[in-house]
Amino acid sequence: MKHLTRRSAVSSVIAGVAASAIPFGSSASAADEPKKTEPKRRTRFAVSSYSFWQFKNEDLRPIETCIDLAAEWGFDGVELLEMQMVNKDNATLQKLKQRAFVNGMDLSGFSTHQGWVNPDADVRNKNTQKTINSIEIAYKLGIPTMRVNTGRWGTSGNFDELMANRGIEPTLEGYTEDDGFKWVIDGLTECLPTAEKCGVTLGLENHWGLGRTPEGVMKIVRAIDSPWLKTTLDTGNFLEDPYDRLELMADDAVLVQAKTYYGGGMWYTLDLDYPRIARLLNKHSYNGYVSLEFEGKENPKTAIPKSLKMLQAAFEAA
Structure with missing residues (x-):
């Protein structure tokens, strides 16, 4: 017996109704009927609070300011950078959730930092607990997805040096990448019961370290094989x-972070073809948020609205 899905059941009903509307003896053919096209789903755009703050613009650090400006400029949601938050007590979290709601905005993502690429088990355990705490913060804010990282070896002198080396750094002496992958897989696996309990889907980002390549990201995601661990795509990290x-x-994408570089990039500038990226995402039936991460030197107050218009045009044309 052929399995009847919800889609096929609905199609059968629609077909029956359409057939009953044709008069008996009519010579109408399929060629005479108007062609039906699927309505195009509108892409929803968010903006990362990082786009405002960039670790340097203290007047744009308050999350409340980011929410208000994002709403004013026409975004659908805001992605919060945990490191940017000054207070994370429950009263503050609920006020942020209310502020987004009255502005008609979603809190659409939560970006966190953690690192399991470390031979010290105590360090790895602290990062696991930190990530679990972040999941619980996302839950209190009503945020459905949270960006996670692998962490990196830390053999670069600083982030500027890492960027100068195109994100590539050697392993710690005496250890291999296989060691690092095991540490990351074990750490993320420990976080998944909390993610499931809170309904927060983790998205492993292509974000340096063992996540510098798509093969590295997918090796971890496939090894864990959980519906609560997917991917966050950053267009500017390849x-x-x-x-x-x-x-x-x-x-496997649950969030896309779209980089722009007006005024020139802080570490590098990529000339990204966003119509092509939009077509790529359509091909893979991605329906989630596209979250702007502005990483240029131009004033965020002019570059962020400019970035939104560019992204809207690119995705509308795709």
């Missing part, structure tokens, strides 16, 4: 061949 690499992660 410095070479970004489109083919993004596509390797696209089927």
Whole structure:
């Protein structure tokens, strides 16, 4: 017996209604009927609070300011950077949730930092507990997805040096990448019961360290094989061949972070083809948020609205 899905059941009903509307003896054919097209779903755009603050603009650090400006400029949601938050007590979290609500905005994502690429078990355990605490904050804010990282070896002198080396750094002496992958897989696995309990889907980002390549990200995601661990795509973190690499992660994407660089990038500038990226995401049936991460030197108050208009045009044309 053929399995009847909800889609096929609805289609059968629609077909029956359409057939009954044709008069008996009518010579109408399928060619005479107007062609039906699927309505195009509007892409929803968020903006990361990082786009305002960028670790340097203290007047744009308050999350409340970011929410208000995002609403004023026409975004649908805001992605919060945990590191940017000054207070994380429950009263503050609920006020932020209310502020987004009265502005007609979603709190659409939560970006966190953690690192399990460390031979010290105590350090790894602290990062696991930190990530669990972040999941619980996301739950209190009503945020459905949270960006997570692998962490990195830390053998670069600083982030500027890491960027100068295109995100590549050697392993710690005496350890291999296989060691690092095991540590990350174990740490994320410990976080998943809390993610499931809170209904927060983790999105592992292509964000340096063992997540610098799509193969590295997907090795972790496939090894864990949980509906509560998917991917966050950052369009600006593949410095070479970004489109083919993004596509390797696209089927599992729960959030897309779209980089722009007006005024020149703070560490580098990529000339990203957003109509092509939009077509790529459509091909993989991605229906989630596209969250702007402005990482240029122009004033965020002019560059962020400019970025939104560019992204809207690119995705509308796709």
